Amino acid sequence: MHATQRYDPDLVTAHTTAAASSIVRWVEQHHGLAVQQCHLIRRGLNDNYALRSVDGSRYVVRLYSIRPRGDFNADFELSLLAHLDAHGVAVAVPVPTAQGRTHVELRFPEGLRAMALFRHAPGAVPDTLEDFEQTGGTLARIHMTARDYAGPPSRYTLDGSHLAEQTLAYLHTHPELDLELLNTYRQLVQGLLAELAQAKGGLSRVICHGDTHGFNNHIATNADGAKSAVFFDFDDAGPGFLAYDLCVMPWSYLTRKSLKEPDELLLERWAHYIQGYRSAGGEVTPADMAALPLFVQLRHLWNMGEALGRLHHWGTSPMPVDWLRKQVDVFAAWKALDLQTP
Incomplete structure (x- = not known):
């Protein structure tokens, strides 16, 4: 039996x-490609593999x-990418299957998982x-070109519920979180959502990339x-x-450097990033700029939620209680962030 x-x-x-x-x-089965080499790049939020035909x-x-x-959200994501590519925006193009599908679904022990191939x-x-100026410029072109997107809708909207309320729900599942800290985060989330409710009527809306932290784009040089x-x-x-889409870049730098306020290098990069965005035709209103500290905090909450929602997979080490407690002071400092540009 055991054998x-x-x-x-x-x-x-x-x-x-x-x-x-x-x-x-x-x-090879679904795309009809003859593969020479393949290796795992990284496992995490998704599992990514490098492949050479x-x-x-x-x-x-x-x-x-x-x-x-x-x-x-693959139907939306891959259709959006096809739309952007068709209008000349520089994105990693999805490669359809031999049957013309955007992706396939594969049965894993934990359930169905989607697989997509990109150039x-x-x-x-x-x-x-x-x-960074080039990065801001392409982001503007993404936002402007996506206005005419008419494909499958997104399964979710990057609003207060998506960015903050879900994280609060995940915090309730942390096995080591005490009631006092949980209440602190509840008050923090409620305060940020109230601020968002007051500001959102005057804010610009776009189809967001959602993760423009500076490592999800490459700078290519032609001949x-x-x-x-x-x-x-x-x-x-x-x-x-x-x-929100603009704030992810400075948030990433602040987080990686453990900063409570921007340093000179970030401010220089940020100024060129916004300059590139505006030079490519993107409009950033004073209300959008004023809301950046709010969205830096909301982004931080969302990122925490991505780990907290995977306690069953990643464990508690990415989100230890001591670190969660220290972030309360980080949120407080970021309320006064100055990311205004000339």
């Missing part, structure tokens, strides 16, 4: 990491992870001031030496506030 039983009957799978050999077989073309395969937020975005992450920014990873995209 023929494949799994322990008590095993409940939270997340399965597929071997690169499985990705090769699925891509026999003709030398480079691709990225995304195996979507099951997320607590709900069903995959590789060449280049490197932005580093120079010119790079003539001209640079351009190419965006990818639109799986957090959806309708939302312009101020």
Whole structure:
């Protein structure tokens, strides 16, 4: 009996990491590509694999992870990318299957997971001031071009519920969080949502990329030496506030550097980022700029929620109670952020 039983009957799978050999077989089966090489880049929010076909073309395969937020948003994301590419916006283009589908669904022990194939975005992450200006410019073109998008709707909207209320719900599931800290976060979320309710009527709305932290686009250089920014990873995209999509870049820098206020380098990059956005035709109103401190905080909450919603998969180490307690002071400091530009 033990020799023929494949799994322990008590095993409940939270997340399965597929071997690169499985990705090769699925891509060959569904996309008809002859694959030369494939390896795992990173597992986490999704599992991403680098793939090279026999003709030398480079691709990225995304195996979507099951997320607590709900069903995959792939129909919207991949249709949006096709729309942007058709209008000349530099994005990592999705490659349809041999049957013309945007993605396939595969049965894993934990449930159905979507898989999509993308063309590789060449280049490197932005580093120079010119790079950040290019990044802002392409983001503006994404926002402007997406106004005419008429494909499948997004399954979610990047609003207060998505950014903050879900995180509060996930905090309730943390096994080590005390009632006092939970109440502190409840008051924090309520205060931010009240501020958003008061401000949102005057704020610009766009289809957000949702994760424009500076590592989801590359700066590519063509044969003539001209640079351009190419965006990818639109799986957090959806309708939302312009101020939110803009704030993710400074939030990322502040978080990675553990800063409570911008340093000189961030301010320089931010000024070029906004300059690039405006130079490409993007409009940022005074109300949008004034709302940036609010959305930096909402972004921080959303990011916390992405980890808190995966306690069953990632465990408590990414969100220990001591760290959660320290963030209360970070939120308080960020209320006074000054990200105004000339």
